[in-house]
């Protein structure tokens with residue numbers, strides 16, 4: 001479960017209305033931070049709490065008090081020497097036996113462990129040069145940082161860096177993860193994340209559950225393939241994959257093989273006559289069909305058992321792609337690579353074609369392709385990757401798989417998932433073709449489009465983990481296991 005940073009203050013207010021004082025939450029938060037500091041840094045020579053003006057700083061003062069009580073050497077440096085901005089933080093400050101010095105007086109030294117309690121959910125603007133210089137100094141001296149709630153400088157909504165951000169070794173967060181801890185670059189700045197229970201009742205948290213989730217199998221379990229041992233191959237789903245010309249056939253074969261591995265009963269590559277020989281020489285279980293132009297395509301489409309199509313990998317950019325896509329407007333379609341780029345000059349033509357009915361188009365852009373279809377959305381830098389994918393999904397009435405190390409899947413109804421199981425070595429040539437094939441396969445097997453996309457991205461990541469570091473697109477296919 002994820003919660004948005006805006007929900008933190010609302011959860012606190014609900015707790016207070018339920019008779020749970022804010023200071024009790026802050027005390028629990030400070031306990032969790034102090035315990036993590038002692039548990040993970042037994043060798044620390046001194047703990048240095050950097051305290052901000054709000055409740056994040058309040059958590060820091062509580063942790064400082066507890067660490068002092070445990071006998072640790074502890075220093076506190078304050079961003080502002082004015083009284084803290086909230087009642088709870090003021091109380092935590094008043095009860096802290098360690099005198100706070102101005103931040104400018106802190107000289108990092110070897111053996112320090114920094115507890116970053118400058119800003120959390122309330123980060124509202126870029127960090128000041130003073131803080132960003134200190135961050136650089138800590139990095140230069142390799143001083144370990146434990147962040148309270150989220151590394152200061154990381155936006156909890158988007159994962160973007162506001163001017164600069166601490167690079168924490170560990171982060172102790174409260175109640176639930178925030179999107180900015182799963183999206184890049186925020187995720188990398190958090191280090192190991194621990195979620196601490198601070199006594200907020202589950203019923204209150206549930207009310208503020210974000211429609212954005214971390215991608216995991218519970219999203220699609222209801223749609224798990226209904227295969228039976230007696231099932232006919234067509235009942236397992238029939239997938240069509242379009243091939244490009246004679247010199248560009250590898251990509252469609254990767255998608256087709258992946259579709260077969262992902263469980264489709266039948267996979268057919270449809271390609272122009274010039275590509276038949278190249279494809280035939282490499283295929284065994286995948287079928288082959290000649291489709292040169294629109295007339296042959298229309299004839300093939302008479303076969304209503306074809307449950308989904310993949311168009312794009314190696315297809316070539318141009319009018320033929322646009323024409324084929326429009327012919328597929330009432331079918332389940334995964335549009336990837338060249339298929340996406342073909343609509344760069346007139347994206348509305350694509351959106352219009354798929355504008356009605358339940359979403360049955362899956363678009364799988366990386367950032368560059370995304371910018372071709374949604375240039376205005378891509379250009380607005382403040383909005384998060386989640387918000388970008390959601391805006392695009394609404395406009396296109398499609399499921400968007402916005403690829404990257406933090407792939408985001410969004411549907412036109414606002415549902416969204418952030419993927420986090422992909423290893424770095426998955427970013428290799430042909431990897432996207434494999435993903436498109438898995439998507440097509442699952443749609444052909446009867447998965448709904450959003451669930452298809454979530455499942456495909458996740459299984460693709462799992463296959464990457466199993467294939468290991470030396471992964472090629474071919475070995476990736478052989479590790480698909482659904």
Ligand SMILES: NC(=O)C1=CN([C@@H]2O[C@H](COP(=O)(O)OP(=O)(O)OC[C@H]3O[C@@H](n4cnc5c(N)ncnc54)[C@H](O)[C@@H]3O)[C@@H](O)[C@H]2O)[C@H](O)CC1
Pocket residue numbers: 008009011012025026029052053054055056057058059085086118119120121122123124125126127128148149150174175200
């Ligand atoms: N339910 C919970 O999860 C609990 C979380 N706790 C902690 O509370 C903080 C959020 O506290 P809040 O006071 O809302 O915000 P911050 O402390 O992050 O910042 C507040 C303060 O800072 C000013 N500000 C924002 N950005 C900047 C900047 N770049 N430079 C200078 N000043 C800035 C802003 O105007 C605000 O006034 C949460 O993260 C947890 O750590 C509770 O303690 C327990 C319940």
Ligand SMILES: [K+]
Pocket residue numbers: 056116117118119120147148149150151152
């Ligand atoms: K922080």
